[in-house]
Structure formats: C-alpha cells, structure tokens
Amino acid sequence: MKIGTYIIWAAAAVVVGIVVLLGYFIEQPLILETRASLMHWAVILAAAAVFMGLLNLLLVHWSKISTQTKGWGYSALLIVFLLETLVLGLIFGPDHNLVLLLFTYLQLPVEISLMAILAVVLVVAGYRLILRRRDMLSMVFMGTALVVLLGTLPWVVSGEGAIIRTLGEMRAWITQVWAVAGARGILLGVALGATTTGLRVLLGADRPYGD
Amino acid sequence: MPEAISLDFVGMIVSALLTIMVLSYLIGDNPLFRVATHIFVGVAAGYAGAVAWDSVIRPNIVSPIVTNGLGGLLDLDLLIPLILIVMLLFKLSPVTAKLGSLPMAVLVGVGAAVVVGGAITGTLIPQSRAAMLSFRMPEAPVDLGASPLEHILNVLILVLGTVSSLVYFQFSSLPSKISSEPAERILAILRTTGRVFIAVAFGARYAGALMAAIIALAERFQFLGGIVTDLLGSF
Numbered sequence: 001m002k003i004g005t006y007i008i009w010a011a012a013a014v015v016v017g018i019v020v021l022l023g024y025f026i027e028q029p030l031i032l033e034t035r036a037s038l039m040h041w042a043v044i045l046a047a048a049a050v051f052m053g054l055l056n057l058l059l060v061h062w063s064k065i066s067t068q069t070k071g072w073g074y075s076a077l078l079i080v081f082l083l084e085t086l087v088l089g090l091i092f093g094p095d096h097n098l099v100l101l102l103f104t105y106l107q108l109p110v111e112i113s114l115m116a117i118l119a120v121v122l123v124v125a126g127y128r129l130i131l132r133r134r135d136m137l138s139m140v141f142m143g144t145a146l147v148v149l150l151g152t153l154p155w156v157v158s159g160e161g162a163i164i165r166t167l168g169e170m171r172a173w174i175t176q177v178w179a180v181a182g183a184r185g186i187l188l189g190v191a192l193g194a195t196t197t198g199l200r201v202l203l204g205a206d207r208p209y210g211d
Numbered sequence: 212m213p214e215a216i217s218l219d220f221v222g223m224i225v226s227a228l229l230t231i232m233v234l235s236y237l238i239g240d241n242p243l244f245r246v247a248t249h250i251f252v253g254v255a256a257g258y259a260g261a262v263a264w265d266s267v268i269r270p271n272i273v274s275p276i277v278t279n280g281l282g283g284l285l286d287l288d289l290l291i292p293l294i295l296i297v298m299l300l301f302k303l304s305p306v307t308a309k310l311g312s313l314p315m316a317v318l319v320g321v322g323a324a325v326v327v328g329g330a331i332t333g334t335l336i337p338q339s340r341a342a343m344l345s346f347r348m349p350e351a352p353v354d355l356g357a358s359p360l361e362h363i364l365n366v367l368i369l370v371l372g373t374v375s376s377l378v379y380f381q382f383s384s385l386p387s388k389i390s391s392e393p394a395e396r397i398l399a400i401l402r403t404t405g406r407v408f409i410a411v412a413f414g415a416r417y418a419g420a421l422m423a424a425i426i427a428l429a430e431r432f433q434f435l436g437g438i439v440t441d442l443l444g445s446f
Contacts, residue, residue, distance in 0.1 A: 005309060005312070008313070009312045009313060009315075009316040010316070012313055012316040012317060012320065013316040013317070013319050013320035013323070014320065015320070016316075016317050016320035016321055016324075017319075017320035017321065017323050017324040018324070019324075020320070020321050020324035020325065020328070021324040021327055021328055023328075024324075024328035024331070024332060025328075037287075037288060038317075038321055039321060039325075040271075040288060040292075041288075041291055041292045041295060041317065041321075042317060042318055042321035042322070043267060044267055044268070044271050044272065044292040044295075044296070045292065045295055045296065045299065045314050045317065045318050046267075046318065047263040047264075047266075047267035047268050048268070048295075048296040048299055049299065049318070050259055050260060050263040051260060051263065051264075051268075052299065052300075052302065052303070053256075054256055054257075054259075054260045055303070057256055071245070074245050074246065074249040075249070077246060077249045077250060077253065078249040078250070078252055078253040079253065080253065081249075081250050081253030081254050081257065082252075082253040082254070082256050082257040083257065084253075084257065085253065085254045085256075085257025085258050085260075085261065086256075086257035086260045086261055087257075088261075089257060089258060089260065089261020089262070089264070089265070090260075090261060090264055090265075093261070093265050094258060094261040094262045094265050095265075099258070099261065101218065101222060102254055102258070103254070103258060104222065104226075105222035105223070105225050105226045106225065106226075106229065106250060106251070106254045107251060107254045107255055107258065108226075109226040109227075109229045109230050109233075109431075109434075110229050110230075110233055110247055110248070110250070110251040111251070112230075112427050112430065112431060113229070113230045113233035113234055113247075113427075113431055114233060115423070115424055115427040116233075116234065116424060116427040116428035116430075116431045117233065117234065117236055117237065117424075117428075118420070118424040118427075119421060119424035119425045119427070119428045120237055120428075122417065122420060122421045122424060123421070126417070126421075136407075137406055137407070137410045138410075140407055140410040140411060140414065141410045141411075141413055141414040141417070142414065143414070144410070144411045144414025144415055144418070145414040145415070145417045145418040145421070146418075148414070148415050148418035148419070149418045149421065149422065152418070152422060173365075174411065174415060175415050177365045177368050177369060178368060178372065178408065178411045178412075178415075179411050179412045179414075179415035179416075180369065180372075180412075181368055181369045181370075181371070181372020181373050181376070181408050181412075182372050182376050182405075182408035182409045182410075182411050182412030182413075183412040183415075183416075184338055184341070184342060184369070184372070184373045184376070185372060185373045185374070185375065185376020185377045185379070185380075185405065185408060185409070185412075186376055186409060186412060187334055187338055188334070188335065188338055188339070188373065188376075188377055189376065189377055189379075189380035190330075190334070191330040191331075191333075191334035191335045191338070192330075192335070192380075193380075194326050194327070194329075194330040195326075195327050195330045195331060195335070197323075197326070198323040198324070198326040198327035198330070199323075199327060201319060201320070201323035202320070202323050202324065202327065208315075208319055209312050209315035209316040209318075209319045210308070210309070210312045210315065
C-alpha cells in the first residue's frame with residue numbers, strides 16, 4: 001500500500017514538473033497550453049495553501065491562549081489584528097481605503113522601523129567581526145565595506161579633490177569589477193544548486209510532498 | 212488640540228507609537244517590541260489572505276460558480292483545482308493527511324520546474340552571457356575601462372573572480388586521476404582566491420545594506436520629529 005501511494009504522488013510530481021519545464025524550452029502549442037493550465041492550477045492551490053497557513057497560525061496561537069501559555073497576550077493581539085485585516089479585506093477587498101489604512105499606519109511603519117534597526121545591528125556585527133576575527137578575509141570584507149561606504153558619501157560623489165576622486169574611482173572599480181566577479185560566481189553557484197535540487201525533485205529522488 | 216481629529220492624524224500617532232516600540236529593541240528585547248511585531252505579523256498575514264482571496268480564489272473559483280451555477284463545474288479549469296483544494300484540506304488531519312499528498316505533489320512538481328527553468332533562463336544563461344560579452348569592449352554590460360589594457364585587466368579579474376568563486380562552491384571529491392598533487396594545489400589556490408572575491412562581494416553588499424538601513428533610520432527619526440513638531444504646533 002505504501003509503495004503504491006508513493007508511486008502515484010511521485011509520478012504526479014514528475015509528470016507535472018516535466019511538462020512545465022518543457023514549456024520553457026519547446027514552443028509547441030499542446031505543451032504550452034498544458035503548462036498554462038498546470039501553472040493556473042498551481043497558483044490556485046498556492047492561494048488555498050495560504051489560507052491553510054493562516055488557519056494553522058490561528059490554531060497555534062489559539063492553543064496558546066486557551067492553555068494560558070506565557071506570552072498568550074501577544075497571541076491574542078496577533079489573532080485580533082489578523083482577523084480584523086482579513087475580514088475587512090474579504091468584505092471590501094485589499095485595495096479599499098480601510099484596509100490600506102491598516103497597511104499604511106500599522107504594517108509600513110513596523111517594516112521601515114525593522115529596517116532602521118538593521119543599521120545598528122549591522123554596525124555592531126561589523127564591529128564584533130573586527131574584534132573577534134582578525135584574519136585576512138575579515139579585513140578584506142570590512143576594507144571593501146569601508147571603501148564602498150566612504151566612496152558613496154555625498155561629499156565624495158560631488159567632490160573635486162584628488163584624494164576624493166581616487167576614493168570614488170576605487171569604489172566604482174570595486175563595485176563594478178571585483179564585487180561583480182564574486183557576485184556572479186555566487187549567483188552561478190546558487191543557480192547550479194537550485195537546478196540540482198529541482199532536478200532531484202523532478203526525478204523523484206527527493207519527495208518533500210510525503211510518501 | 213486640533214478642532215477635528217482626522218483619521219490620518221490618529222494613524223500618524225499610531226505609526227509613531229509603533230516606530231518607538233520597534234526602535235525600543237535597541238535597548239534589548241522587551242514587551243513593547245513584541246507587541247509591535249505581533250501586530251505586524253497579524254496585519255501582514257491577514258493582508259496576505261485578503262490578497263490571495265481577492266486576486267486568485269474569488270475570480271477563479273467563487274465567481275465562476277456564482278455566475279454559472281453548478282454547471283460551471285463542468286469546466287476542467289474549475290473542477291480540477293477545486294478537487295485539489297478539497298484534497299489539500301485532508302492535510303489538516305493526521306488521519307487523512309496522506310490523501311493531501313496529491314495536491315502537494317502537483318505544487319512541488321510545478322515549483323521545482325519553475326525553479327529549474329528560472330535558474331537556467333534567468334540566471335545561468337544571462338550571467339554566462341554577460342561574462343562572455345565582457346570580453347568584447349563595445350558590448351560589455353558595464354564600463355570596464357577606457358583603454359584596451361584597462362579593459363583586459365578588468366576582464367581578467369572578472370573571469371578569475373567568477374571561476375574561483377564557483378570553484379570554492381565545489382565540495383564533491385574529484386576522481387583519483389584528477390586529484391593528483393599539482394591539480395589539487397591549483398584548486399586550493401583557486402578556492403582561496405574565490406574566498407577573497409566572495410568576501411569582496413559580501414563587503415560591497417554589506418555596505419549597500421548598511422546605507423539603505425541608515426536611510427531608513429534617518430527617515431524614521433525625521434518622521435518622529437515631524438510628529439512632535441505637529442503635536443507641539445497644535446497646542
């Protein structure tokens with residue numbers, strides 16, 4: 001029984017995946033139409049999965065409230081704001097002024113403030129790196145960061161002096177040549193890794209959907 | 212006090228309070244920060260659900276059924292996703308979870324194909340093409356120097372950096388014929404060079420992220436200053 005169900009799920013994933021992948025490289029009407037339908041179904045399924053995720057989030061926090069676990073007040077707050085936004089969004093749509101007010105005055109300021117905190121966190125992390133790991137790579141990392149930061153300062157960008165010009169040119173050289181070279185290697189490595197992982201799923205070697 | 216307190220004014224005050232609550236994390240984790248983040252998660256999750264409903268579920272599932280009645284279910288583009296959604300609901304219970312594996316398999320299959328296709332057509336081919344084009348002076352994607360000598364030097368750095376960074380990611384063992392001592396030594400040098408290039412790339416990214424974060428921090432302080440000025444001005 002176990003072998004039977006596993007084969008069905010794996011076959012479904014492999015067939016669906018190969019048809020979608022073929023659509024990237026073969027412009028044959030039948031493949032393109034089938035691929036479009038499969039992608040359409042997957043988008044609908046993903047949206048349904050979002051609701052299952054929301055349900056799971058609600059259940060997890062509801063159980064915290066019902067068992068009065070430490071910090072249950074935060075869970076209650078989360079549920080109130082989740083339901084409030086969701087209900088308003090379902091009734092009026094996400095583009096309605098009421099929902100946009102919640103987005104503008106609750107979500108946006110927290111997002112920007114979290115980004116703002118990152119400034120302090122990054123400076124502290126950089127300071128600790130210099131303090132604890134004084135090897136060549138750390139020095140290269142922080143040296144590059146320092147040159148790029150100094151080279152982007154407004155008085156350097158609009159400055160005229162020889163030192164300022166050299167700093168600006170060094171920044172441009174590092175970001176356009178050295179950093180691009182490293183980033184391209186990383187990007188290609190990530191793409192190769194993603195391709196390998198994806199192909200393992202498409203060949204049925206990895207089955208993250210369960211047996 | 213202003214004669215009529217507008218919704219926008221209340222919103223600004225709430226925004227300012229949330230900003231202070233989040234920034235309070237700088238003195239350590241505290242209840243104010245947790246309140247702000249839980250509100251954030253609640254609103255973000257609710258908004259995501261509303262967008263998923265409004266952009267996908269309602270136009271593709273609910274509206275066709277409402278418009279065409281149950282006869283609309285004869286359309287495979289409606290019937291199959293509906294069956295898959297019902298099967299996905301089986302995942303909620305451990306007893307029936309196995310039946311929910313089919314929609315998950317469809318999702319994973321499509322996702323894996325999109326990842327592979329996207330990686331090949333969106334990264335591997337364009338990045339390799341950009342690396343090749345940089346050899347030709349007029350077609351180079353970025354300015355690699357005015358003089359031919361400068362251009363050649365920069366292209367060499369680009370190629371060395373790309374190849375050595377890729378070699379650094381090579382973790383599998385080599386066949387015994389290749390893993391002779393000189394080859395191993397060259398690979399070791401390339402790996403070390405690759406680490407230097409990766410450190411430079413991350414250093415540049417770090418500086419970029421730090422600058423963006425500093426701008427966000429300055430914007431928040433400017434916003435708080437503006438609110439304080441408005442409040443003081445209204446009294």
